[in-house]
Amino acid sequence: MSIYQPTFHNPSWPFTLRPATSADAQLIAAMHAQSWASAYRGILPDDFLDREMSAERETHWHTRFDELAAGAGEVFIAIQDDRPIGFVCLVAPDENGSVLVDNLHALPGAKGSGLGTAMLSIAAQWARDRGAASMHLFVLEPNVAAIGFYESRGWRLAGREDDTMGGIHIIALRYVMPIS
Numbered sequence: 001m002s003i004y005q006p007t008f009h010n011p012s013w014p015f016t017l018r019p020a021t022s023a024d025a026q027l028i029a030a031m032h033a034q035s036w037a038s039a040y041r042g043i044l045p046d047d048f049l050d051r052e053m054s055a056e057r058e059t060h061w062h063t064r065f066d067e068l069a070a071g072a073g074e075v076f077i078a079i080q081d082d083r084p085i086g087f088v089c090l091v092a093p094d095e096n097g098s099v100l101v102d103n104l105h106a107l108p109g110a111k112g113s114g115l116g117t118a119m120l121s122i123a124a125q126w127a128r129d130r131g132a133a134s135m136h137l138f139v140l141e142p143n144v145a146a147i148g149f150y151e152s153r154g155w156r157l158a159g160r161e162d163d164t165m166g167g168i169h170i171i172a173l174r175y176v177m178p179i180s
Contacts, residue, residue: 014080014113014114015078015079015080015085015110015113015115015118016078016079016080017076017077017078017079017118017119017122018076018077018079019074019075019076019077020065020074020075020076020077020087021065022062022065022066022068022069024065024075024077025058025061025062025064025065026058026061027077027084028061028075028077028087028089029054029057029058029060029061029062030054030057030058031084031086031087031105031107032057032060032061032087032103032105033053033054033057034107034108035086035105035106035107035108036049036053036057037049037050037053038108039143039145039146040140040143040166042142043140043142043143043170044165044166044168044170045166045167045168048166048167049166052166053166064089068089071092072091072092073089073090073091073092073099073100073102074089074090074126075087075088075089075090076088076090076119076122078106078110078115078118078119080110080113084107085106085107085109085110085113085115086104086105086106086107086110086115086116086119087103087104087105087119088101088103088104088105088119088120088122088123089101089102089103089104090102090123090126090127092130093127093130093131093132096134097131097132097133097134098132098133098134098135098136098176099123099126099127099130099132099134099135099136100135100136100137101120101123101135101136101137102137104116104119104120104123104137106119116149117153120153123135124177124179127179128179128180132179133178133179133180134176134177134178134179134180135176135177135179136158136174136175136176136177137150137155137174137175138161138172138173138174138175139172139173139175140165140170140171140172140173141160141170141171141172141173147173150175151175153177154177155175155176155177156175156176156177157173157174157175158174158175158176159173159174160172160173160174161173161174
């Protein structure tokens with residue numbers, strides 16, 4: 001259950017943010033797949049992006065919403081003109097007092113609108129409300145646009161991790177942001 005109002009809006013934003021529910025799992029999966037297909041083209045295999053990813057993301061989000069319902073975190077959906085344009089998924093503070101920004105996605109048409117920055121602001125407030133001292137996230141090493149976005153907002157590189165995505169080896173960069 002969200003501690004936020006059902007929807008909230010800042011007069012400077014051209015969108016509103018609302019907490020997602022399990023009924024939004026398919027919508028979140030579709031936005032996630034659309035965002036990855038755009039952002040990860042040339043990074044992940046085309047076959048994965050074009051044929052496997054949608055089903056994989058749908059399975060992932062149905063499972064993830066079960067975890068979130070059990071208190072693991074929360075998802076917020078951004079809405080503009082009655083259309084979903086992005087989302088952010090936050091995971092409750094870990095043993096180090098850091099909230100994982102598990103996903104932050106603005107659909108291709110919403111990039112540059114201030115949506116990502118607004119969602120990070122909500123994420124920081126959500127984390128502070130839970131007593132967190134910092135937030136962290138992971139960015140694929142070749143995703144220079146995302147790296148530039150986070151670094152320009154004060155996030156700092158804290159490590160590198162080997163991972164697998166789309167059937168290939170990748171490097172995920174860990175970024176951190178103090179919020180206290």
